[in-house]
Amino acid sequence: MLVPPSRGRYAKGVERREQIIQTATDVFATEGFEGTALRRVAELVGVRESTLFHYFGTKQELLTAVLEERDRRAHRDLGGEGGDMVSALPAVARSNAAQPGLTTLYAVASATASATDHASHEYFHNRFKAVVDNAARDIAARQEAGTLRTDLPAVVLARLLVAASDGLQLQWMYDKTLDMARDLDSLATTLFARPAVPNNQ
Amino acid sequence: MLVPPSRGRYAKGVERREQIIQTATDVFATEGFEGTALRRVAELVGVRESTLFHYFGTKQELLTAVLEERDRRAHRDLGGEGGDMVSALPAVARSNAAQPGLTTLYAVASATASATDHASHEYFHNRFKAVVDNAARDIAARQEAGTLRTDLPAVVLARLLVAASDGLQLQWMYDKTLDMARDLDSLATTLFARPAVPNNQ
DNA sequence: GTCTATATTAAGATAGAC
């Protein structure tokens, strides 16, 4: 990311890299992160532990790669760029509900990495900024189009939308019968709706 | 709990118990939970480690006691029972922002304890239920009083309010310049406001 | 003042990190 390799990665390396991330995703999602030794991941991939460290210098770095890959997939699955985030969040929630292990992994990591010296701190810091900014851009566009309330700044609505998303996820982790997508949809469509001009009082 | 003590706790024991919780609160809030040995807490209290284990069977149990005491205090500081939760949350947020360590401790623990076999799982499960129920009761009362929108069920609004609260806290952990209280106030007063009856369109 | 539950500690087993 910082220094591009002078020769580029060999095809085999790229593939192995993906394979490790995929396996680590499964293992971390199933057995947790803290409690799991990289040995498990290495065994399932069919390589030595040292091979893992060749690709990812530390266990935390591998975790960050897993989370980044999750982001990339979510992004891909929900169609391209920044647009339409308000209506996309319920779908994201539905997808997350279908992957309890991975979703919990994200939640735990996001809370744990808040210490500034934590290895994944920068990742989450940037992620929150990017997600809120994206949402704000989308919301601002809708406000200009007249389909969203304008009595609060787009950034505030964006923060609240993202916050509700993460907060509902936490509640869902303790009660899997909760329908995050439904509640988020209520927020996005009903609460964010443009209030009618008052006719009296 | 199962067998009630035949004689009850001595005054000395009650006091020491409180002292341990207070010290553990400071230590965990400052140095974290995972990374901290109970030895540190014992030293600061001025007792042996085994004394800690006499009062709290496990480290997790001590953590749960710390979190419960935090709840009790927050409850006390904001005046009595369930009422007025909607307008109280911004104040809670302000109070939390003034205690970054303790707030982070709660956030990390709440995400970590979601596994059903985790020692603090039941505590958080009950807590979420109680907090959302309280909020829902308050919101329902305001809906009947005509001061809150009625186009969404009280429970949904309650879940969203609590979710926004926890979610904003997470964002704040990565950007301490965020004003959680202000955003929460916008949610509670503006978004939850009763929409006017439309006059046209 | 005696008695026994509770408070405290000492010593060591176990498990996990490095």
Added chain:
DNA sequence: GTCTATCTTAATATAGAC
């Protein structure tokens, strides 16, 4: 394999009921 932190067990000191 070594080291450190968590937890157990058992034994001693002390508070407070009677």
